[in-house]
Amino acid sequence: MKRSTTLTIGFLFLISLGVIVLLANQLKIDKSLMQEGSGSSAPEEKSGEIAYNPPSLDDVPEGPMGDAILRGRELINDTSNAIRAKASSVEDGENLVNELACISCHAGDGLDRDTSSLVGVAAVYPQYNERADKVLTLEDRINGCMVRSMNGQPFEEDDEDLNAMVAYLSYISEGIPIGAELEWLGKNDMKDVPVPDVENGERVFQQSCVACHASDGSGTGPNTGPALWGEGSYNDGAGMARMSKNAGFIKNNMPLGQPNSLTDQEAADLAAFILSQDRPEWKGHDDDWPNGNRPTDVMTKELRDQVKEGTIDWEKVLGKDN
Ligand code: HEC
Ligand code: HEC
Numbered sequence: 533m534k535r536s537t538t539l540t541i542g543f544l545f546l547i548s549l550g551v552i553v554l555l556a557n558q559l560k561i562d563k564s565l566m567q568e569g570s571g572s573s574a575p576e577e578k579s580g581e582i583a584y585n586p587p588s589l590d591d592v593p594e595g596p597m598g599d600a601i602l603r604g605r606e607l608i609n610d611t612s613n614a615i616r617a618k619a620s621s622v623e624d625g626e627n628l629v630n631e632l633a634c635i636s637c638h639a640g641d642g643l644d645r646d647t648s649s650l651v652g653v654a655a656v657y658p659q660y661n662e663r664a665d666k667v668l669t670l671e672d673r674i675n676g677c678m679v680r681s682m683n684g685q686p687f688e689e690d691d692e693d694l695n696a697m698v699a700y701l702s703y704i705s706e707g708i709p710i711g712a713e714l715e716w717l718g719k720n721d722m723k724d725v726p727v728p729d730v731e732n733g734e735r736v737f738q739q740s741c742v743a744c745h746a747s748d749g750s751g752t753g754p755n756t757g758p759a760l761w762g763e764g765s766y767n768d769g770a771g772m773a774r775m776s777k778n779a780g781f782i783k784n785n786m787p788l789g790q791p792n793s794l795t796d797q798e799a800a801d802l803a804a805f806i807l808s809q810d811r812p813e814w815k816g817h818d819d820d821w822p823n824g825n826r827p828t829d830v831m832t833k834e835l836r837d838q839v840k841e842g843t844i845d846w847e848k849v850l851g852k853d854n
Contacts, residue, residue: 582712586643586651586704597699604700607693608634608650609641611682612754615693629684630765630812631751636758637681637772637781642704645716647785652714654698654705665823670698680770683812722780725829726800727846730839733805736798740787749809757788761809768832769814775829775850778803804846807831808839827851 589605592598607614611633616625634650635641642650657670668676674697675686687694708714738747744757751759759765771777783799785791794802813833820826828851838844847853 582652582708582714584645584649584651584716585707587706592703600696600699601703602700603693604696604698604703605641607697608638608700609755611635615684627685629678629682630759630763631754632682632758632764632766633754634677634682636754639785642701646791648720648781649716650701650704652705652708652712652717654702655708655710655712656714656717662823662825663820665821670701674698674701677770680814681766681772683765683767683770720777720780720784722776722783722796722799724796725775725779725803725850726797727850727852728775728797728800728804730801730804730808732798733801733803736794736802737805741802744788749806760806761811763812765811767812767814768830768836769816769820773807773811773814773831774827775800775803775807775831776827778807804839808836810836 589602592601612629612631615629616622619625619628637648638644638650639647642648645651653673654670657673658667659673660666661668661673661676664672664676666672671687671689671694674694678684678686737745741760745751745760746757749759749761750764751757766772772781779796779799779802782802783792783794783796786802787793808831817830817832829849831849835844835849845853
């Protein structure tokens with residue numbers, strides 16, 4: 533009797549031990565499966581930081597959704613041609629959009645981490661925008677670049693191509709948590725722009741930039757060297773028309789393939805030279821920043837004229853006067 537009780541207890545003990553070991557193993561497997569599942573496509577969180585890991589275009593699904601994603605990619609990659617091809621006349625096409633492409637600034641179809649990446653934008657819009665003093669949807673934000681950076685017309689609310697761009701941007705935002713802080717967004721902003729020397733900017737430009745952007749700034753193509761000024765370029769309401777964003781972009785990305793090779797001073801000189809050349813005028817300056825926080829470094833026609841006349845007060849433009 534005594535012996536069999538001991539045996540039973542021992543037996544039960546062994547069984548429960550076995551169950552515990554099995555359960556623990558199962559948990560481990562589940563966990564590693566979860567990690568594997570998120571590793572290949574979706575970004576995983578590493579000590580609070582979100583990994584940069586957009587899904588491959590090889591994994592785009594077949595069918596209408598996949599078609600929309602691929603059309604969206606085409607529109608972002610070859611914007612001018614893709615949009616102008618739909619116009620009824622050449623003139624009409626030129627009114628719809630300039631010669632740039634989204635990738636002229638958002639390089640590598642928006643996937644290049646360092647050149648104004650668009651990865652994750654679908655997770656961070658709708659978002660309050662100070663320039664508009666409104667909450668903007670992703671559609672609104674795309675249209676913002678259409679009418680300013682692309683100096684063209686906005687898409688209608690239900691436009692198939694607008695939806696296709698959103699489909700593509702959502703695809704490359706897969707796995708990014710809603711509202712995440714993404715350190716690769718909006719980082720081409722030079723915080724403290726040195727007072728520029730426009731003549732030196734012109735010198736460096738002729739040395740280091742003309743091979744791709746042409747000596748008259750009109751460029752060699754949206755993906756080989758986009759138009760930096762002139763009729764084919766962005767208008768002066770675009771983000772790139774601000775000294776801080778232009779100098780920041782140049783410093784972080786140009787010349788192509790040699791990021792951060794220029795000094796802050798050289799980048800500022802270049803930005804001042806580029807932004808003192810003629811470009812299309814934005815008609816809506818008066819409606820921007822209605823809350824009064826208008827930045828002083830938007831290079832409007834008035835400021836371009838001041839550069840030509842030699843009367844520009846750079847300290848004031850760059851906010852160094854207070
Ligand atoms: C001339 C350069 C230029 C071109 C061309 C351009 N953009 Fe932009 N885009 C910018 C700049 C500059 C910003 C603002 C980034 C910042 O705040 O620092 C921006 C912001 C955006 C944002 C919001 C990103 C964020 O971080 O909030 C989206 C979305 C966007 N652009 C989409 C597009 C699309 C789609 C196209 C083509 C139809 C396009 N852009 C063409 C320069 C450009
Ligand atoms: C080897 C070719 C090449 C050289 C050299 C080069 N760029 Fe670019 N640049 C590009 C390409 C291509 C883009 C489009 C974005 C990308 O692919 O990174 C671009 C984009 C830009 C943009 C943003 C788009 C726009 O229309 O404003 C600016 C500003 C710019 N370059 C300035 C410069 C300056 C200034 C220099 C000289 C210091 C320079 N680049 C040298 C190829 C070049």
